[in-house]
Every structure is written in structure tokens, then in C-alpha cells.
Amino acid sequence: MSAKDTLVAAAVAIQSKAYAPYSKFTVGAAILDENGTIHTGVNVENAAYPVGSCAEAGAISAMVAAGGHRIKAIAVSGGNGTADEPLCTPCGGCRQRIREFAEPATPIHICGPNGLRKTFTLGELLPESFGPENL
Numbered sequence: 001m002s003a004k005d006t007l008v009a010a011a012v013a014i015q016s017k018a019y020a021p022y023s024k025f026t027v028g029a030a031i032l033d034e035n036g037t038i039h040t041g042v043n044v045e046n047a048a049y050p051v052g053s054c055a056e057a058g059a060i061s062a063m064v065a066a067g068g069h070r071i072k073a074i075a076v077s078g079g080n081g082t083a084d085e086p087l088c089t090p091c092g093g094c095r096q097r098i099r100e101f102a103e104p105a106t107p108i109h110i111c112g113p114n115g116l117r118k119t120f121t122l123g124e125l126l127p128e129s130f131g132p133e134n135l
Contacts, residue, residue: 003032003073004073004075004107004109004116006038007030007032007038007073007074007075007109008030008075008077008109008111008115008116010028010030010038010040010075011028011029011030011040011075011076011077011109011111012028012075012077012111012112012113012115013028014028014029014030014040014041014042014055014077015027015028015042015055015077015078015113016028017042018042018043018044018055019042019043019044019045020043020045021045022045022047022049023045023049025043025078025079026042026043026078027042027043027054027055027076027077027078027088028040028041028042028055028076028077028078029041029042029054029055029056029058029059029074029075029076029077030059030074030075031059031060031062031063031068031071031073031074032071032072032073032074033063033066033068033069033070033071033072034068034069034070034072035067035068037063037066037068039059039060039062039063039066039068040058040059040062041054041055041056041057041058041059041060041061041062042055042058043055043058044058054090054091054093054094055076055078056074056076056090056094056097056098057093057094057097059074060097060098060100060101063101069101070101070102071098071101071102071106072106073106073107073108073109074098074102074106074107074108074109075108075109075110075111075116076088076089076090076108076109076110076111077111077112077113078112079112079113080112080113081112081113081114085112087110087117087118088110088112089108089110089120089125090108090125095122095125095126095129096126096129096130098122098126099122099126099129099130099131100131100132102122103122104121104122104123104126104129105121105122105123106121106122107119107120107121108120108121108122108125
């Protein structure tokens with residue numbers, strides 16, 4: 001199994017662990033760091049909806065807590081797997097969070113319960129971004 005396939009499988013598998021009792025929209029994320037380690041996260045809602053946390057933010061926190069500093073690739077799995085549902089790309093805030101630890105060429109694999117749907121680079125999802133080198 002390729003690194004990309006392993007990353008996608010991790011995002012799809014963790015999606016079922018999300019806590020989304022209000023929206024019913026579950027999301028899982030898996031990050032491959034510079035050490036080859038995969039870190040996962042899920043969206044977590046609460047009664048003060050929409051004050052929750054995104055799956056990508058959870059995976060980034062797990063990476064940092066484990067000592068990782070660079071995102072080499074990320075997979076995001078969302079939705080219920082219907083053919084006509086829109087792609088579940090990272091929200092604007094998460095695109096900026098990813099940017100803190102990734103380069104514009106970093107692949108972001110968008111998937112759902114049925115696997116990989118499309119791959120973008122961070123630069124495609126967040127063009128002309130503001131990052132650490134701007135400070």
C-alpha cells in the first residue's frame with residue numbers, strides 16, 4: 001500500500017470516531033509528518049454549536065504534541081459517500097492552520113467513506129497565502 005493510500009485509509013477510518021451530534025456531518029483527518037508518522041483527528045461539536053473543533057485542527061495538534069513540525073501530506077474525509085455530495089475541503093481557518101506547517105506544494109487528499117475523490121495542493125486551496133516567512 002502506498003503512503004497516500006495509507007493516509008487516505010487512516011482519514012476514512014477515523015471519520016467514524018467524530019463527535020457530530022448536531023450537524024451529523026462527520027470529518028476525519030490524517031497528517032503525514034516529516035518523520036513518516038501519521039497523526040489523526042476528528043471534528044468535535046458541542047452544545048455551544050458552532051464552537052467546536054475541526055478534524056484538521058485536531059490532527060495538527062496531535063502532530064505537534066508528538067513532536068512533529070512539518071506536514072508532508074494530509075487527507076481529509078467527510079460526508080456520507082453519496083456520489084453527488086460536494087467535496088469536503090478544509091475550511092478557511094484550517095487552510096491557514098495547515099499553511100503554518102506546510103508548503104504550497106503539499107498535497108491535500110480529499111476523500112469520503114468510499115476513498116479518494118480528488119487531490120489539491122495547499123497552494124491551489126490557499127493561493128498567495130500569508131505564512132511564517134511573512135513575519
